[in-house]
Amino acid sequence: MRLRDIVEAVGASVLAGEDCLPEREITTVSACDLMSDVLAFAKPGILLVTGLVNSQVIRTAAIAHLSGVIFVRGKQPNTETVELAKKMKVPLLSSRMHMFELCSELSKIGLRGTRTE
Amino acid sequence: MNDNVVFSQKLDVEGGDFIRGGESSCRILEILKELAFPPAIVRRAGIAAYEAEMNIVMYADRGTMDLKVTPDRITIIIQDEGPGIEDIELAMQEGYSTATDKIREMGFGAGMGLPNIKKNSDEMEITSTVGRGTRISIVITTNGGDSRDADR
Numbered sequence: 408m409r410l411r412d413i414v415e416a417v418g419a420s421v422l423a424g425e426d427c428l429p430e431r432e433i434t435t436v437s438a439c440d441l442m443s444d445v446l447a448f449a450k451p452g453i454l455l456v457t458g459l460v461n462s463q464v465i466r467t468a469a470i471a472h473l474s475g476v477i478f479v480r481g482k483q484p485n486t487e488t489v490e491l492a493k494k495m496k497v498p499l500l501s502s503r504m505h506m507f508e509l510c511s512e513l514s515k516i517g518l519r520g521t522r523t524e
Numbered sequence: 525m526n527d528n529v530v531f532s533q534k535l536d537v538e539g540g541d542f543i544r545g546g547e548s549s550c551r552i553l554e555i556l557k558e559l560a561f562p563p564a565i566v567r568r569a570g571i572a573a574y575e576a577e578m579n580i581v582m583y584a585d586r587g588t589m590d591l592k593v594t595p596d597r598i599t600i601i602i603q604d605e606g607p608g609i610e611d612i613e614l615a616m617q618e619g620y621s622t623a624t625d626k627i628r629e630m631g632f633g634a635g636m637g638l639p640n641i642k643k644n645s646d647e648m649e650i651t652s653t654v655g656r657g658t659r660i661s662i663v664i665t666t667n668g669g670d671s672r673d674a675d676r
């Protein structure tokens with residue numbers, strides 16, 4: 408599934424990286440507010456669902472080769488953080504849904520959680 | 525082993541700067557991408573560097589990251605001036621952390637960083653002097669087209 412499909416399916420707004428949405432392929436989804444865990448367990452291509460909106464989320468996503476980040480509860484990072492995401496080519500989406508609701512919607516459209524062996 | 529240095533650069537890290545923290549690792553990421561290393565190698569080096577850089581941001585006063593690329597290996601030496609680590613063996617254990625609430629609010633402090641550096645590097649050496657600082661050296665070998673990903 409592509410990031411573009413997710414924007415349409417869950418009605419998210421796009422904060423950064425509009426132009427890379429059509430080609431960004433999502434492997435699995437991780438819902439996490441702890442970047443330490445993302446860095447330790449994430450695989451390339453993950454969509455990160457988070458409530459954390461600081462610059463470290465952007466750097467974590469870029470460094471761990473995540474496909475994109477979707478913020479819950481309509482959260483939005485500040486302008487500098489959005490600019491950083493654009494510069495680092497990290498697509499940012501924002502949804503009005505809370506964490507559990509958004510995750511279950513993502514599951515309904517066929518996305519699966521990330522697993523570690 | 526071929527010791528010819530293809531690229532080298534030294535970058536600074538400021539302790540306590542949570543907003544800019546990670547910039548030097550992102551610079552390293554860009555350099556390695558420009559040098560056309562496979563994505564899996566760039567990712568492992570980036571993750572290891574970033575974990576070490578964020579530890580300086582969280583626990584030390586200031587530090588440097590020294591990147592050296594030779595034809596078969598990427599070496600990053602991360603050195604800081606700070607409190608040092610008293611028990612390295614303990615600090616290397618998954619889950620051991622002395623992170624403050626402020627650090628946790630930023631999304632860090634799971635005690636996963638040092639083990640994750642080890643996981644993503646081919647060689648890791650850590651030495652520390654209490655009251656002075658810590659030095660971590662990370663090597664990622666790139667010869668023989670080894671593009672092994674730590675996740676696989």
Ligand SMILES: Nc1ncnc2c1ncn2[C@@H]1O[C@H](COP(=O)(O)OP(=O)(O)OP(=O)(O)O)[C@@H](O)[C@H]1O
Binds near residue numbers: 604607
């Ligand atoms: N550069 C450093 N200077 C002083 N102490 C350090 C340094 N790096 C690590 N430590 C100590 O070692 C502990 C473990 O570090 P580690 O990176 O594994 O976990 P963490 O930073 O606490 O959490 P995480 O990396 O998961 O965000 C830290 O909590 C801290 O007490």
Ligand SMILES: [Mg+2]
Binds near residue numbers: 575578579636637638
């Ligand atoms: Mg750490």
